[in-house]
Amino acid sequence: MSVIRIPPVLRAATGGEKEVAAEGQNVRELLERLAAEHPATQSQLFAEDGELNRYVNVYLNDEDVRVLDGLETPVGGRDTLVILPAMAGG
Amino acid sequence: MIEPRLDNRPCGGKYGDIVQAIGHTPLVELKRLSPRPGVRIYAKLESHNPTGSVKDRVARAMIEDAEATGAIGPGQTILEPTSGNTGISLAMICSRKGYPLKVVMPDNVTEERTQLLRMYGAEIVDSPGEQGSNGAVAMALDMAEADSAYYMPYQYGNPANPLAHYNGTAIEILDELDEVTAFVAGLGTGGTLMGNGRRLKEEDPDTMIVAAEPLQGELVQGLRSLDDGFIPPIIDLSLLDRKIFVSNRDSVVWTKRLLEEEGLFVGVSSGAIASIAVRVASEIEDGNVVFIVCDDGWKYLSSGVYSKPIEQLEAEGVLETASFW
Numbered sequence: 001m002s003v004i005r006i007p008p009v010l011r012a013a014t015g016g017e018k019e020v021a022a023e024g025q026n027v028r029e030l031l032e033r034l035a036a037e038h039p040a041t042q043s044q045l046f047a048e049d050g051e052l053n054r055y056v057n058v059y060l061n062d063e064d065v066r067v068l069d070g071l072e073t074p075v076g077g078r079d080t081l082v083i084l085p086a087m088a089g090g
Numbered sequence: 091m092i093e094p095r096l097d098n099r100p101c102g103g104k105y106g107d108i109v110q111a112i113g114h115t116p117l118v119e120l121k122r123l124s125p126r127p128g129v130r131i132y133a134k135l136e137s138h139n140p141t142g143s144v145k146d147r148v149a150r151a152m153i154e155d156a157e158a159t160g161a162i163g164p165g166q167t168i169l170e171p172t173s174g175n176t177g178i179s180l181a182m183i184c185s186r187k188g189y190p191l192k193v194v195m196p197d198n199v200t201e202e203r204t205q206l207l208r209m210y211g212a213e214i215v216d217s218p219g220e221q222g223s224n225g226a227v228a229m230a231l232d233m234a235e236a237d238s239a240y241y242m243p244y245q246y247g248n249p250a251n252p253l254a255h256y257n258g259t260a261i262e263i264l265d266e267l268d269e270v271t272a273f274v275a276g277l278g279t280g281g282t283l284m285g286n287g288r289r290l291k292e293e294d295p296d297t298m299i300v301a302a303e304p305l306q307g308e309l310v311q312g313l314r315s316l317d318d319g320f321i322p323p324i325i326d327l328s329l330l331d332r333k334i335f336v337s338n339r340d341s342v343v344w345t346k347r348l349l350e351e352e353g354l355f356v357g358v359s360s361g362a363i364a365s366i367a368v369r370v371a372s373e374i375e376d377g378n379v380v381f382i383v384c385d386d387g388w389k390y391l392s393s394g395v396y397s398k399p400i401e402q403l404e405a406e407g408v409l410e411t412a413s414f415w
Contacts, residue, residue, distance in 0.1 A: 009313045044316050055319025062305075064333035082335070086319035087306060088223040089278025089359070089415035090145070090176050090245055 004034055004081045013040035022081075027058060028071035030081055045083070057084045102138075109186055112139055112146040113258050117266050117380070122351045123368050128376030129271075131367055133383045134263060137356060141175075141182045141206070143385035144259075148281055149179035151254035152243035153187065162241050164188060169240040171195070171230035173223045173278070173415060174203035175385055176245050181210035192240070194230040196222055199413050202389040221313060222306065222413060223278075224320040245279045246322035255285025263380055264293055271377025272298040274367040276359045276384055277333065278415055280325035286382075287329045301333040302366040304341070304359065307410035332370075336362035338409040342395050345387070349396065357385040358395060358414035390414065 004020045014020060015038070022033040035042040047053050051071065058065045059082040065073045075081070105111040115138045120131045136144035156162040167190045170180055177193035184191040191212040195203070198219025207214055215233070217226040227246060234242045245251050259282070263270060273290050275282040287299040313319065327333070336344075338358075345361030348354040356364075360383045367381035387396060393412055395403060403409055 008308050009316055009318075053316060055316050055321065057319075059335055062335050064301075064335075066327055067330050067333040082305075084305070084335070085224075085313050085316050086321045087304075088227060088246060088320045088322055089173050089276070089304070090223060090281075090322075 002030060002075055002077065002079045002081060004030060005083065007084050009085055010041060010044060010083060013044060014038045024075060026071065026075055027060060027065050027073045027081065030075055031058070031071070055086045057086050058082070059084065107186065108140050109150055109183055112150050114262065115139060115259075117263065118354075120348075120352045120354075120364075123347075123364070123371075125368065125372040126375075129371045129374060130378050131371050132267070132378060132380045133352075133354065133364070134259065134380060135354075135383050136259070137360075137383050137386035139179075141178050142388060143175040143179060143357075144282060144382060145175040145179040145385075146182070147254040147258050148245060148251045148279075149176060149183050149243075151250040151258075152245065152248050153180070153183050153189070155248075155250040156241065156243060162189065165190070166241050167192065167239060169194070169230060169234055169242045170245065171217070171223065171226035172245075173226070173413060174199050174207075174389065176279075177212060177214075178203065178206045178210065180243070181207050181212040184212070185210045194226045194233070196226055196413055198411065200390055201392050206389065219413065221318065223415075224313065224318055227320055228318070245281065246320075247324060249324065251279060251281035252285030252288070252324055255282055256289045257285075259382075260286040260289035263290070267378050267380070269378055270294065270297045270380055271374055272300055272367075272370045272379045274300045274302060274363055274370060274379065274381040276363050276382065276415065277301040277303040277325075278359075280322045282382055282384075284324055284326060284329060291329070298331045298370065299329055300366060300370055301330050302359075302363045303333065303335050304362065304415045305335040305337045307338050307412065334366050334369075336365055338412065338414065339400065339404070340365055341414065342403060342409065343400060345395060346400075349387075354383065355387040355396075356383045357387055357390055358393075358412075360384050 024030040139146035196219040197216040341362035344365040
């Protein structure tokens with residue numbers, strides 16, 4: 001079972017839960033399980049074309065999946081998926 | 091014992107004024123951090139710039155570009171959102187060149203940043219700290235739209251930002267090293283990574299470009315919705331080979347390691363970048379790993395990160411609430 005960490009900005013959509021356990025073969029499956037369990041996350045996580053919402057960064061353990069294989073990035077059995085809003089610095 | 095003299099220029103150069111003295115920073119090998127004999131880790135000490143950060147290069151490039159294109163003239167008021175360093179660099183340069191400066195900055199940054207900005211004569215507009223730099227960007231864009239008297243360099247979308255590195259930092263690195271296996275820098279505006287990344291990959295397409303970015307403490311992730319997220323327009327993710335986040339805790343731990351093991355007094359984001367540089371170095375057999383030390387530690391002294399044990403910083407909530415990037 002993998003764990004999905006929910007950022008504060010999304011917790012209203014998960015009933016306040018900070019972590020949600022989910023199973024799946026890749027990042028897309030994990031996030032779709034999350035959206036099925038907490039439907040209010042669907043429109044925040046995914047754009048209309050089914051890809052990741054532009055301002056959502058998703059990390060498999062600590063690496064950004066956009067620089068890996070995106071939503072198709074394979075997930076192991078005990079991985080951690082971290083969802084974060086895109087933040088700037090400078 | 092006297093060490094053999096390095097084959098370097100005897101000093102950093104001679105310049106007509108402090109703005110011209112920006113850049114030409116040292117590249118220092120960190121032997122104690124190297125995980126294996128065939129891998130050399132080098133820190134590019136951007137902390138040696140006149141105001142103590144890499145942003146001196148960017149601020150100078152943006153102002154000189156605006157002057158060259160006629161976008162600004164004498165007495166023009168400059169407006170810019172910043173988490174600190176770009177504002178401080180602009181403040182020094184604007185005070186030298188006679189441009190009034192107004193910066194929009196989150197209200198939870200360390201006191202030193204406020205003092206430095208005021209010292210150089212900048213006016214500070216507070217943005218909500220819990221929204222981080224995103225809040226400062228949104229507020230500055232609104233101000234610029236409402237009042238056309240402002241000129242906003244806009245580091246997040248200004249091509250002069252990455253070009254300062256393409257034509258500066260990267261050239262200096264390539265002057266000193268025959269080969270760069272990996273280049274690691276922090277992701278804030280994307281300027282350092284894009285500018286250096288493009289130039290280094292032109293020289294050697296196999297050079298790995300690695301971004302380190304902050305995992306902000308939960309108490310500073312105060313956005314109202316994900317639509318308040320912000321991606322600087324100058325960022326092209328396809329240039330990055332890896333993009334890895336570092337927690338505030340690990341960033342501070344590595345900032346302390348740099349101090350204790352290598353004598354480097356650097357800002358907390360540089361600790362995060364060093365941790366990723368060492369990780370990348372441990373995954374290759376041989377080669378040169380270069381990372382950017384974005385700034386020195388002076389601006390973060392009041393946070394206690396250099397003097398207090400990590401457990402105390404955790405207990406006091408510093409790691410959850412502080413803004414280090």
